[in-house]
Amino acid sequence: MLGNIFHTMNNRRLRSTPIPGTRDDYTGIDFNLGFHVRSYHLDINYRVGPNNLSGIATLHLDNWKPLASMTLDLAPSMRVTRITAQGSAGHTVKVARFRQSGGKLRITFAQEIPVDSEFSLAIRYAGTPRPIRSPWGDIGWEELENGALVASQPIGAPSWFPCDDTPDEKALYEIVVTTDNPHVVAVNGSLVSKKTAGSCTTWHYRVGHPMASYLATVQIGEYIQLGLSAPGDIPVRAWVPAELRESAREEFADQARMLALYTELFGPYPFNSYSVIVTEDELEIPLEAQGLSVFGSNHIQGDRTWERLIAxxxxxxxxxxxLGLAQWNDIWLNEGFACYSEWLWFEHSAGRPADDSAREHYDELAAEPQDLIISDPGPRDMFDDRVYKRGALTVHALRVLLGDAPFFRMLRRYVAAGAHSVVEPVDLKREVLLEAATLEIPEQEVKDLWRAWLHQPELPRFPEPRG
Ligand SMILES: [Zn+2]
Structure with a gap:
């Protein structure tokens, strides 16, 4: 399976629409054009006390344009000291010079690399990592009281490694982290090995499914591990400070049941395991990464206050x-479905129909200004709560239109088709139209629903079953 994914998913830019210009409209950052990074091998050393990071990032690339030079994203707090290039199949690739400016690492080659070459870059770098200031807060590598966390959505990844930081460029990863004992290192993917030498331990993780750079994470702290799943199921674990053991058990008691429910509704869990990390520090909001999620100690009160966000x-x-995003304006595809999943959880666990949740949030939305187009909310409002709630209501409107069984059949087809890739709204619409056709629902009804909920600011009428 792995070889398959590697070849089908990593040879191309994953979006179906053309690359929109040379700059990301939402982040304001120039695209790094002309190549794909197929895989990252990150070998880093992190000293917890002084907050010092040094490492070598080895990127395997291929180029779809001849390259005399290229760029990667890297924060100025990380300084590159050396880059070694290696070609393949008889091509010599040599770096003539490099420099860092404007959040970019700019590499010039001694000779232009012909189109469709494969090559690798070993980039040695070091620095004192700190979060990147952004319109969405300080994101990326963050020093904690006793450890570190990484939460990068949308542009924090360059705070700790050189990358092509755009959501539609997924790659495979090996992440090797050496840090001081007794700190635990939790990373995306599966633990391959763990070796202690002297006062340090090296943790080697492998990410066997393509991953967007913003979802790569490193979590370092004095954590103990709790198992949360039944044997034979997808392993579900919690990494928590020892003193939060009991309250975390209580708070995450239903985590494995949630996973079972979503597996039934959406299709198989996409990764090998799921972990939740609880930091000693308090966090404003929980944060997602591939294969794991991060909560603050304030989210663990032992009274199920945060059940909604755990789901x-x-x-x-x-x-x-x-199912990653091709571009940030489609963020409702992430947050609309995640918010709707909360309603689905309560429908199944507490018997509260999603229709009731939808009605409650519809009434709240109706009282808010209706000046947002959720298919393109603009960078300032991309994480606005209205994108989440109206996104969820759009999903509910589709369910009401199709009816339960056809809706979930359509949803499982959409999820399977887009697995480990990127999706755009048109991919969902195609599946909805297909399902609607089998139910003899006129195409125009789907199109009207789509336009009303996604492309116009005014709130449509609350979804009612077809008369
Ligand atoms: Zn979310």
């Missing part, structure tokens, strides 16, 4: 991580 973050493994 929400898990559902991002399907919507956002396996």
């Amino acid at each position: 929400h973050e898990l559902s991002h493994q399907w919507f956002g991580n396996s």
Whole structure:
């Protein structure tokens, strides 16, 4: 399976629409054009006390344009000291010079690399990592009281490694982290090995499914591990500070049941395992990464206050991580489905119909300004709560239009088709139209629903079954 994914998913830019210009409209950052990164091998050393990171990032690339030079994203707090290039199949690739400016690492080659070459770059770098200031807060590598966390959505990844930081460029990863004992290192993917030498331990993780750079994470802290799943199921674990053991058990008691429910509704869990990390520090909001989610100590009160968000973050493994975004304006595809997944959880666990949840949030939305187009909310409002709630209501409108069984059949088909890739709204619409056709629902009804909910600011009427 792995070889398959590698060849079908990593040879091309994954979007179906053309690359929109040379700059990401939402982040304001220039695209790094002309190549794909097939895989990253990140070998980093991190000293917890002084907050010092040094490492070598080895990127395997191929280019779809002749390259005399190229760029990667890397924060100025990380300084590159050396880059070694290696070609393949008889091509010599040599770096003439490099420099860092404007959040970019600019590499010039001694000779132009012919189109469709494969080559690798070993980039040695070091620095004191710190979060990247952005319109969406400080994101990326963040020093904690006793460790570190990484939460990068949308542009924080260059705070800790050189990358092509755009959501539709997925790659495979090996992440090797050496840090001081007794700190635990949790990373995306599966633990391959763990070796202690002297006062340090090296943790080697492998990410066997394509991953967007913003979903790569490293979590370092003095954590103990709790098993949350039944034997034979997808392993579900929690990494928590020892003193939060009991309250975390209580708070995450239903985590494995949530995973079972979403597997039934959406299709197989897309990764090998699921972990939740609880930091000693308090966090404003929980954060998603591929295969794991991060909560603050303030989210663990032992009284199920945060059940909603525990469900929400898990559902991002399907919507956002396996089915990634081609571009940030489609963020409703992530957050609409994650918010709707909360309603689905309460429908199944507490008998509260999603229609009731939808009605409650519809009434709230009706009282808010209706000046947002959720298919393109603009960078300032991309994480606006209205994108989440109206996105979820759009999903509900589709369910009401199709009826339960056809809706979930359509949804499982959409999830399977887009697994480990990127999706665009048109991919969902295609599946909805297909299902509607089998029910003899006129195409125009689907198109009207689509336009009303996604492309116009005014709130449509609350979804009612067809008369
Ligand atoms: Zn979310």
